[in-house]
Amino acid sequence: MEKKGLLIVISGPSGAGKSTVCKALTKKNKFWISVSATTRAPRKGEVNGVNYYFLTEEDFKDKIKNNNFLEHAEVYGNYYGTPRSQVLKAIEEGKDVILEIDIQGALMVKEAYPEGVFVFILPPSMEELKKRIINRGSETSESFTTRFNSAYREINYVSKYNYVVINDTVDNAVRNIESIIMAEKCRVDRVKDEILNP
Amino acid sequence: MEKKGLLIVISGPSGAGKSTVCKALTKKNKFWISVSATTRAPRKGEVNGVNYYFLTEEDFKDKIKNNNFLEHAEVYGNYYGTPRSQVLKAIEEGKDVILEIDIQGALMVKEAYPEGVFVFILPPSMEELKKRIINRGSETSESFTTRFNSAYREINYVSKYNYVVINDTVDNAVRNIESIIMAEKCRVDRVKDEILNP
Numbered sequence: 001m002e003k004k005g006l007l008i009v010i011s012g013p014s015g016a017g018k019s020t021v022c023k024a025l026t027k028k029n030k031f032w033i034s035v036s037a038t039t040r041a042p043r044k045g046e047v048n049g050v051n052y053y054f055l056t057e058e059d060f061k062d063k064i065k066n067n068n069f070l071e072h073a074e075v076y077g078n079y080y081g082t083p084r085s086q087v088l089k090a091i092e093e094g095k096d097v098i099l100e101i102d103i104q105g106a107l108m109v110k111e112a113y114p115e116g117v118f119v120f121i122l123p124p125s126m127e128e129l130k131k132r133i134i135n136r137g138s139e140t141s142e143s144f145t146t147r148f149n150s151a152y153r154e155i156n157y158v159s160k161y162n163y164v165v166i167n168d169t170v171d172n173a174v175r176n177i178e179s180i181i182m183a184e185k186c187r188v189d190r191v192k193d194e195i196l197n198p
Numbered sequence: 199m200e201k202k203g204l205l206i207v208i209s210g211p212s213g214a215g216k217s218t219v220c221k222a223l224t225k226k227n228k229f230w231i232s233v234s235a236t237t238r239a240p241r242k243g244e245v246n247g248v249n250y251y252f253l254t255e256e257d258f259k260d261k262i263k264n265n266n267f268l269e270h271a272e273v274y275g276n277y278y279g280t281p282r283s284q285v286l287k288a289i290e291e292g293k294d295v296i297l298e299i300d301i302q303g304a305l306m307v308k309e310a311y312p313e314g315v316f317v318f319i320l321p322p323s324m325e326e327l328k329k330r331i332i333n334r335g336s337e338t339s340e341s342f343t344t345r346f347n348s349a350y351r352e353i354n355y356v357s358k359y360n361y362v363v364i365n366d367t368v369d370n371a372v373r374n375i376e377s378i379i380m381a382e383k384c385r386v387d388r389v390k391d392e393i394l395n396p
Contacts, residue, residue, distance in 0.1 A: 120386070122393065155393065158390060158394065159390055161386050162385065163384040163385060163386060164385075164389050164390075176380060176384055178377075179376075179377040179378075180381040180384060182373075182374060182377035182378075182381070183361065183374075183378040183381035183382070184381070186361040186362055187361060187362075188318070188357060188359050188360060188361060188362055192357055195356055196354065196357075
């Protein structure tokens with residue numbers, strides 16, 4: 001029996017630093033990286049099937065209807081989505097797949113693939129989150145408050161996840177995620193059948 | 199709120215090499231090591247409260263009655279047990295506690311403390327288990343068969359555990375257990391309260 005790969009979903013509130021952590025993680029380790037689909041126009045140099053699958057809005061909406069996405073979202077009038085069949089095929093072939101997505105997307109993936117490993121990235125403190133949001137350049141105190149409150153609200157979704165990783169330093173966060181992946185591969189639920197029916 | 203320590207139970211069939219793995223693990227990492235109680239006579243050089251708590255059979259049986267042990271067993275007419283209050287106190291103080299015990303004992307600990315981390319150590323293959331049992335010196339093929347069948351039966355208890363670690367090399371097994379401990383400290387169930395009610 002071929003051993004399945006893991007689907008590792010890296011998510012969390014904005015300002016937690018999930019992209020930085022993911023970049024460092026995928027640089028150090030071999031993962032299968034999913035190519036997203038989008039309806040936005042290709043930018044100069046972007047290649048279909050490499051950077052994105054570029055779809056018309058009609059195609060995209062058909063694929064939503066046919067349940068072809070693990071998750072999808074509309075951002076500023078453009079659609080983005082994670083193709084379901086490719087990700088599931090990679091997992092079946094024993095490859096570990098990393099998805100870096102926002103909380104809304106992660107919850108959709110969990111619905112579709114609950115056996116995934118859902119990791120919530122947090123800033124080291126609310127103080128630090130404040131700083132990071134300020135550094136991103138909210139001009140008015142009102143827009144800061146909106147952003148901060150939204151990030152604060154998002155933290156309540158932590159209970160839908162399996163793991164919390166505090167992003168105090170990128171190295172620590174990466175080391176924790178590597179341990180989580182190693183540990184998940186030892187979970188009885190994942191290896192029991194192989195052991196009892198070799 | 200003080201962060202609780204973990205109770206890590208290292209267990210598995212005889213011949214899997216759990217003592218060797220535990221020795222290497224506790225040499226590299228700082229754990230709180232539980233001192234067992236026993237009714238057997240102290241050997242030369244053994245110190246009460248250091249190597250064991252030496253108890254009379256009457257005392258031991260009283261303690262069983264009063265539910266003072268996390269687990270206990272009778273081996274060749276002597277009693278052995280893990281004192282409950284000490285282990286729980288260490289955990290409350292944030293110390294990680296390692297217990298290396300047989301499957302029967304591990305199941306008793308799980309009953310008493312289900313939030314523990316239960317790790318099942320396995321030899322790399324049934325062939326290897328055969329070799330290890332033979333190397334321990336079963337004289338007759340009958341006693342070999344008995345031992346092998348017993349170890350084989352014990353493997354069915356794997357589903358009561360959280361993790362399986364294949365002891366192909368001691369280094370790999372230790373690295374896996376270290377990852378499991380690191381990952382468990384990130385589990386949402388363990389840190390959720392701290393994050394949502396800081």
